[in-house]
Amino acid sequence: MTDPRPAATVEAVAAVCADSYARIVAALIRVTGDWTLAEDCAQDALALALERWPVDAVPANPGGWLMTVARNRAIDVLRRASVERRKLRELAVLALVDPPTEPAEEEVVDDRLRLIFTCCHPALAFDARVALTLRTVVGVPTVDIARAFLVSESTMTRRLTRAKAKISDAAIPYRVPGGPALAERLPGVLAVLYLLFTHGYNPDGEPAFADEAIRLARLLAHLLPEQPEVSALLALFLFQHSRRDARRDPGGGLRTLDRQDRSRWDHAAIAEGVDVLARVGENGPYAVQARIAACHATAASADVTDWPAIAGWYDELARIQPSPVIALNRAVAHGYAFGPAAGLALLAGARAGGALDGYPLAVAVEADLTARRGDRDLAAALFRGAAALAHSDPERRALLDRAEELSGVD
Template identity: 80%
Template sequence: MTDAPAAATADAVAAASADAYPRIVATLIRVTGDWTLAEDCAQEALTLALQRWPHEGVPGNPGGWLTTVARNRAIDVLRRASVERRKLAELAVLASTDPDPAPAEGDVVDDRLRLIFTCCHPALALEARVALTLRTIGGVPTADIARAFLVSESTMTRRLTRAKTKIADAGIPYRVPTGAALTERLPGVLAVLYLLFTHGYNADGRPAFADEAIRLARLLRQLMPGQGEVSALLALFLFQHSRRDARRDRRGNLLTLDRQDRRRWDHAAIAEGLRVLDGTPEDGPYALQARIAACHATADSADTTDWPAIATWYDRLAQVQPSPVIELNRAVAHGYAYGSAAGLALLSQARAGGALDDYPLAIAVEADLTARRGDHDQAAALFRQAAEVAPSEPERRALLDRAEESLRAAGPRGDRPRA
């Protein structure tokens, strides 16, 4: 090992925890049945790494180091608590094995997948299922989950605690269900994976979460090959994630889809997505979203995108899964397919209920459609307004860049028409 400065050590711990933390928690929950113990031991391993790695150096296998420390800590706690011999024996066997083994070929049911189905048990409220899995599997901070659900961090902490208590009190089994129970609980699992992917794909998200969502979606597809929505969700992830390397310019600013260098897209991922999507039913919400994403992914350029087809898919999606955000995207599609006036009309309808008030994407869509209509001064003002409420710095910079472009398109102030 070599000495590591504090900043590099913190980065190493963060990188290792993104992968190791959910593995540690899921494994310890399976063995001990104790959620709090599992999370505490995983957290203690991370804390110890921050204390020791600056002096001892970052291990060659950081994830394995964290796993070993957490499991040893769990053994110590159980021994002191005089837990029954069976659990202690299982932990002793676990501690003697490879701390970071490679997944067995064909093993599609790992601890994290079991834990997802446990978290998504129908005895829990939907919000509790999503929040608990994001926290336990994805390692998403409680504060971030609270913001997603528009509640305080203390409120979300209490909800998570109640959910874990209910799992323990109700004796909810730690396993992947079969038969009708599997079908019943699938929508909740897909919703969790979708949010997990989104948390990694967002402008300020952690890519490891998107990668984890794709990995788990692949596992789920192997487990449930006859479920079209599982395949569709995986295809959707692959199409979206294929653009990850082209979403920013050299300054780190976000690029909209029409401005991305499509040569930098992951065309192998697109090809896999098309294979996965082939033959799936078209009536599910993820299947419809995947077909929209496929239209974008297979177009040679923004000018050759089949916007009428995308508008038709969004019309169907709005019927299957109506929401303000889907209506917003539908307005975009119609605006590009049939002209800015058509898009602005649908946008006005989508915003009528007030659900999109101060939503930066809604303001940005209005700005874009207004620019396409030719009113560049108004578009610039709207882009600046969207930037003021943007949730991240990359998004704010991108919107301000669009405002500057609109002003340049408007020409010198003296050349602009007077009111």
């Protein structure tokens, strides 16, 4: 059935939702302290916009229109529920004030930062932080969040409800921490954004999640310019996402970095990433990852990639943030910088503890380095082994294609 609403109206509501939804929810949470009420009223306002705007035209200040409708809806609900009179009086005062043409910058800063930091409070489980950020800050429908986490919509609804209840029951403050507390909490916020981006950037991910992670990183970089890791994370996202249109061939298969058509990369995003990264003077984990990504993004071709520099940055990353996956990537970098034997030696060390057992990319790295060493038959067998372990069809097809190339199969 065709949607009777004009496409332009639907697009206008979508644009306003992306720009204003979190601001509306954050403002209502601040005043009412009720997360569910704030979200419901914001959703009601969006639904009314879809109903009214095709008839009355999109208002000159759509964000203000939505804020007024959501706020008035909250007043009605609170009045009918006979809740605390102080909250009702506060909302009634707001109802008498016409919404500004543009929201006050400081109020938006405070409300949205409060919302992000509250959603990412360490008292919540990490998956709950990500889900609550997606639902409350980004406005992603619960069904889409459930799909990303591979659970049912009802299960995700219960998780979100428990997370909100924990915030209320534990009296988690709706504020941005200051001083040492900000330094302590910020890595958790950035980790949520990183996982949000990853959910969108993975082969089977939701691309909109990556876009929203970039939008939120831009917001945080604007609001917290003195925090170098915030800007570094934004730069990293920009470099990675710049390749989104070149990662697949016409048949939908994955293309590795060295086989991508670089003319299809988003060079404006790369330029923005270079500019953002130039202002980062420290080398925290995200800054180092961004510098690695910059080496790839700014190389004119795969043949002129500065692999020795990348290997050096991976050495630094392994020192400050050691992990099995970083050790694996370090082996790749050294293999391309100093020869496959060097890479295979580091790979053997990375796999020694067993943390990479059953990890398809570890097998694929061994296959690639083995092929570069000249043993095509063994490399083909390893690529087939990696394909058997792959978690998605695009990855499996890409690995089997490499095996066929090495086997001489057309």
